[in-house]
Amino acid sequence: MGLVLAACTAPDDRSRIEAAPVVAIQDLPKVPWEGGPDYWKKFAKADGAGWDDPSFFPIAIWYNGISSDAEVQYDKDHGINTYMGMSDTTPYSIFEANGVFWIGGKLNDTFTEQSRNWVGSFLDDEVDGRFTPEAGRQHLQALASSTPQGFFKYANFTQMVISHYMPAADAQQFVNNYTDAVSVDMYWYTIPYCGLRPYTNAHLVAVSEQNCRTASSYGKTMKALRMQDAADGKLQPLWQFVENLNGGPGEGPFVANITAGQLQGAVMNSIINEARGIVYFNQSLSGPCGGGSVLRLSQVMTGFCGAEQMEAVKTVNSRIRELAPVINTQSYDFSLGNQLDTMLKIREGYAYIFSMVDGSSTPGARNFKLPDGITTNQAEVLFENRTVPVDAAGSFTDTFESEYTYHIYKVKL
Structure with a gap:
């Protein structure tokens, strides 16, 4: 018979028992990331423009024309520091004079490759929803190959790339093969998707019918996009589109306008789920409060129906700007509680x-x-x-x- 050792400790040995070590908070594991502000040092234009500054967080707006310093200052007062989509008559000087940035193509001859505030190339929008995978890849490759040296490359996709609607290999090639920063537009609060019956969620990170129209769905978009982005073993900054009024299609049906509280929640849940930039969809194409440039309408129109939402943009962006040096650090992988x-x-x-x-x-x-x-x-x-x-x-x-x-x-x- 073998000898069985008693599972106890003699009284005189207790002093030698040490308590389990407490892991210092600084030694907790960290979430994977692309490098934060240092990521932009890889791109001469973004680096030269100060995007590697820990106090800078990209907050962009989609199609909000600027024609005067007063307009840009109004936008900056609402936290906007970057523009995408613009009239080809817009002079480069207005960007440099006001310390804001342009992501896109050469609008006119006032733009040169030395233009400091022209930092990135916008490849295209929603290629995954407008092309077959093969044609889309050829299209993006041609655009990426023609991007001038020193510019980072950015593209936006639809929910196709974060769902089972598209084969994983095709979605991951779209997300990983052409860009240095990437986003998805999925306007959970204001598009018909959540009201479709029967409700069939096909996203990589499940969104329940009960909580489809909630801020948490925007965070799940970021989680799903990171899953696709990580498939090649390399990470890039993920940005999030948020509707500043309505993201529904112009042909309808109208669902709702995002409320001020929902807007702030969508932005903040995106950041909680590691968004490295925010892009505001600035058109309202359906419903009773329409407009092609919502933020500008809030500047020029007394009693504008979207004024409350634009005040929410200002509030949440000011908080992001204040906390940018914190947000731009690597997060710790730690759950602070259930639900x-x-x-x-x-x-x-x-x-x-x-x-x-x-x-x-x-x-x-x-x-x-x-x-x-x-x-x-x-x-x-x-x-x-x-x-x-x-x-x-x-x-x-x-x-x-x-x-x-x-x-x-x-x-x-």
Whole structure:
């Protein structure tokens, strides 16, 4: 018979038992990323324009014409620093004079390859939805090959590339083979998709029928796009399109305009899910509050029907701009609680927790648990002029009134 050792420790050995080591918060694993601001150092134009500055976060707008300094300053006051889509009569000087950037082709002869604020080439929009995969690849390859040296290449795709509607090999080639930054436009709040019956979700990251029209769906778009982007073992910045009023097709049917709260929630959930840039869809093509340039209408039209949404753009963009040095750091891979969508950052002696409810749950109270090693008795709730108490175990509770509510906590390490 073999000797069985008792599973106990003699009393005089207890002093030699050491407690399990506490992992310092700084030693937690980090989420994969493309490199943050340093990524832009690979591109002479973006690097020379200061895109590698940790305080810079790309906030672009789609087709919002500029013809005067006053118009650009209004846009900048709303947080816009980059433009896509523009009249070919727009002079380059207006970009440089106002410190804003252009992503696109050469609009006219005032643009040269030395134009500092012309930083990127916009290859095309929604090629996956307008071409066969083979024709689309040929089209994008021709555009990518003609991009001048030093410019980064950017393209936007439809939901096809993040769904089972397209074979994975085709979708991944679209996402990975031609660009240095990429996005998808999927306007969950305002297009008919969520109301189709029967509801058949075919996205790589499932979106439930119950929570289809929620901010969490925008974050799931980012997760699915990252899955496709990571397929080749290399990462690029992922940007997110958000409708600043209505993303529905011009032929209808009209579903709704995004509300001010929904707009902020869509933007913030995208950032929580590692969006490296935001692009605002600036047209409203259906419904009672239409317009080809929504932000500009809010500047020139008294009582404009989209004024509340444009104020939300201003608010959320100002918060992104203020927190850009934090957002531009690599996130830590740590879950702070159940039924939560969170992002954990550390900068200059503070932990920052960006949080919303996740897409499998309804709003209400949520319990948070800080990583081990943080000893604090309160967390500051940024932009809300309040704090929440933290107990000795590093736990605290807060309430999310709506699916689009977000809270950002700052905790001293």
